[in-house]
Amino acid sequence: MRKYNLPIFIPHRGCRHDCVFCNQRKITGVDTEITPNYVRNRIKEFLSTIDTENSSVEIAFFGGSFTGLEVGTQEAFLKVACEFSDQISGIRLSTRPDYINPEIIELMKKYNVTTVELGVQSSDDDVLRLNNRGHKFLDVVNASKFIKNAGITLGHQMMIGMYASTPEKDMKTVSDVIKLSPDCVRIYPVITLKDTKLEQLFKSGGYQPYSIELAAELSKNAVLEFKKAGIDVIRVGLHSSDELEEDGGVVAGPYHQAFGEIVESLIFRERIEEEIAGKKLSNSDFEFICKKNEVSKALGHKKMNTKYFYDKYNIRLKVKTD
Ligand code: SF4
Secondary structure (H helix, E strand, C coil), X not given: CEEEEEEEECCCCCCCCCCCCCCHHHHHCCCCCCCHXXXXXXHHHHHHCCCHHHEEEEEEEECCCHHHCCHHHHHHHHHHHHCCCCCCCEEEEEECHHHCCHHHHHHHHHCCEEEEEEEEECCCHHHHHHCXXXXXXXXXXXXXXXXXXXXXXXXXXXXXXXXXXXXXXXXXXXXXXXXXXXXXXXXXXXXXXXXXXXXXXXXXXXXXXXXXXXXXXXXXXXXXXXXXXXXXXXXXXXXXXXXHHCCCCEEECCXXXXXXXXXXXXXXXXXXXXXXXXCCCCCEEEEEEECHHHHHHHHCHHHHHHHHHHHHHCEEEEEEEC
């Protein structure tokens, strides 16, 4: 059974806020008005291209704050998704933690929404306030309980390197998120986008973005903590899009098309370092055994781990499959 996720981006619709880092149109690469008819056609078109008998398809409303839309509009979108209920495995949506309440949960249940992802971003109330998030961490705690109690799969999205955050506060967010036991998480390093308040803060010297190295190191630590807690990490780093990469779209910050791959490479680097610890290997080969699909991660993005072990330990890293 092949799994597909059909993302339908609803840029900024439903959101009455103005987070300093947000330019939804740039992030999602969508700038057109999304209507129920558009959604219907998009689903039909997608389903016509796959073998639906042997596929599991989840429809995902992303990009804005779905439950902040007018109730009638939410229902119109959800009804369209339900028209395909015999061909899809579920409906996923993302929203703000303060846009979840018992009435909204009822609506989600009525239309068989299977997963709700909350934009947590940080567990530090000062960081949330200074980024104009318009909610507190307590809203995340309450919304998470509502979602879990309703039997809906819970996802959390968090950010690394927000304005006024620190590496310590980022890792505190990781441990606070773990306490709420989401089923899955996404980790996004903050990118300074054009036409955002963060751009102004950056240009006036009030905000210093993380380097790729620091953002990747912290993301690696976060991934390891989540995995240890049995929480699925479903995304690390933004999806690249033409809009995002167009001239000047990214003003500053740790943006890299292969950010997730770099983080995976660091995870393997750590595993290899644990294996060589205490061994006298200078000027020799070291054979690391892994699964077939892990070879490129062990060698690292653009062989970054091969170079690292040679430069740091004078070891020639050889990766073999078991
Ligand atoms: S809540 Fe989400 S959509 Fe709204 S401004 Fe903030 S990041 Fe953008």
